[in-house]
Amino acid sequence: MKITLLGATGSIGTSTIDVMLRHPEQFQAYALVAHRNVNLMRELVEKVKPEIVVMTDEAAYHRLKGTLPQHVQLEYGMDAAEVVSAADEVDMVMAAMVGSAGLPATLAAVRAGKRVGLANKECLVTAGRIFMQAAKESGAEVVPVDSEHAAVHQALAGHDRDSVTRIILTASGGPFRNRDPESLKNITVAEAVAHPNWSMGAKISIDSATMMNKALELIEAKWLFDAKAEQLSAIIHPQSIVHAMVEYRDGSVLAQLAMPDMRSPIVYAMQAEPRLESGIPWLELAQSQPLEFQAIDEARFPAMRLVKGVLAGEDSLAVALNAANEVANQAFQDGKIGFMDIVTTVEKVLGQTHDIHLETLEDVWALDMETRRIAEEIITL
Numbered sequence: 001m002k003i004t005l006l007g008a009t010g011s012i013g014t015s016t017i018d019v020m021l022r023h024p025e026q027f028q029a030y031a032l033v034a035h036r037n038v039n040l041m042r043e044l045v046e047k048v049k050p051e052i053v054v055m056t057d058e059a060a061y062h063r064l065k066g067t068l069p070q071h072v073q074l075e076y077g078m079d080a081a082e083v084v085s086a087a088d089e090v091d092m093v094m095a096a097m098v099g100s101a102g103l104p105a106t107l108a109a110v111r112a113g114k115r116v117g118l119a120n121k122e123c124l125v126t127a128g129r130i131f132m133q134a135a136k137e138s139g140a141e142v143v144p145v146d147s148e149h150a151a152v153h154q155a156l157a158g159h160d161r162d163s164v165t166r167i168i169l170t171a172s173g174g175p176f177r178n179r180d181p182e183s184l185k186n187i188t189v190a191e192a193v194a195h196p197n198w199s200m201g202a203k204i205s206i207d208s209a210t211m212m213n214k215a216l217e218l219i220e221a222k223w224l225f226d227a228k229a230e231q232l233s234a235i236i237h238p239q240s241i242v243h244a245m246v247e248y249r250d251g252s253v254l255a256q257l258a259m260p261d262m263r264s265p266i267v268y269a270m271q272a273e274p275r276l277e278s279g280i281p282w283l284e285l286a287q288s289q290p291l292e293f294q295a296i297d298e299a300r301f302p303a304m305r306l307v308k309g310v311l312a313g314e315d316s317l318a319v320a321l322n323a324a325n326e327v328a329n330q331a332f333q334d335g336k337i338g339f340m341d342i343v344t345t346v347e348k349v350l351g352q353t354h355d356i357h358l359e360t361l362e363d364v365w366a367l368d369m370e371t372r373r374i375a376e377e378i379i380t381l
């Protein structure tokens, strides 16, 4: 199977490469795509020997030029990322760029009918309707890589969809699950990025700390599983062993369990059956910590209150939530706002967003840009 890996230098990207190296007879790299990390890209090229490398950042492309083996073709820009995602030679695209920047290339893969391993949740949050419609038309198989959604996918497999009463995503609660909400005001970036169970990129780690990540995941689940707002919920499970549950009409609940290591959902997205060895540690329940569950306190995690309205509303609210969160998350990383201001900024932006249906990508981008402008304005006030 030939793979194009979008976001090759990221946390998911490098875990995907680990899986590929475990199964060289199954998976070969067609193209590696990244943004700026030239040094890591050089190392990855050595390891998986892709035919093509794309740096979406032009300066990074110039830095890399002339330093790769001769047979590796080097390109730059988002257009090139789209081309290598839709190329005839490609069987599967792993979509692991961060943020809504990942949408064009991932959508190109979907339109070309590829198998798509979807780590980039922003694709569905911003353009879920367009994305899933395109998959339906082209026959592309979209397999989630987010651990919770991969768990739901497995708990749904072979079961009647109409019998589903609830999809329950688990949330670790992040590093501040038990902190006094008052003390959260002075959280530093380093504290917010230090996730207790998962090793991830900065943006998603901060999203986990605010619980905005769970909000985005609920929106993602709505589109992936064609679920209604009232069928979607989340629960805190600090050990991150149970990744999600599906409840059926007869009261039966199917859960998927595994050690928290992204190579498990990654390998499942790459090849569900027969199952492949992923390299993650075995789950030894008798030796593990007790598995705990608790309701999410919306006062501590207001993102969970905000998302209820977004799930029940039209597409525009999800686009605004995502764009405002990206701006606020970055502003927090840049020291411009405090930790608690991230969700407050998103809430203010949502208050200025009309609840409307979006049919085209142009509508999505226009709203995305306008939302970013409003969020920047709120932040600089």
Ligand SMILES: NC(=O)c1ccc[n+]([C@@H]2O[C@H](COP(=O)([O-])OP(=O)(O)OC[C@H]3O[C@@H](n4cnc5c(N)ncnc54)[C@H](OP(=O)(O)O)[C@@H]3O)[C@@H](O)[C@H]2O)c1
Binding pocket: 006, 007, 008, 009, 010, 011, 012, 013, 033, 034, 035, 036, 037, 038, 056, 095, 096, 097, 098, 099, 101, 102, 119, 120, 121, 122, 145, 146, 147, 198, 199, 200, 201, 202, 203, 204, 262
């Ligand atoms: N990490 C996890 O455990 C996890 C779990 C579930 C879902 N996800 C989702 O997977 C996606 C990737 O997450 P991650 O944690 O792997 O992120 P990450 O470690 O920050 O890596 C992001 C990747 O995207 C590239 N990138 C950054 N900005 C870009 C831009 N403007 N244009 C094109 N490429 C760009 C980066 O390239 P350079 O580094 O070369 O600049 C890097 O390869 C996100 O959507 C996240 O929500 C992640």
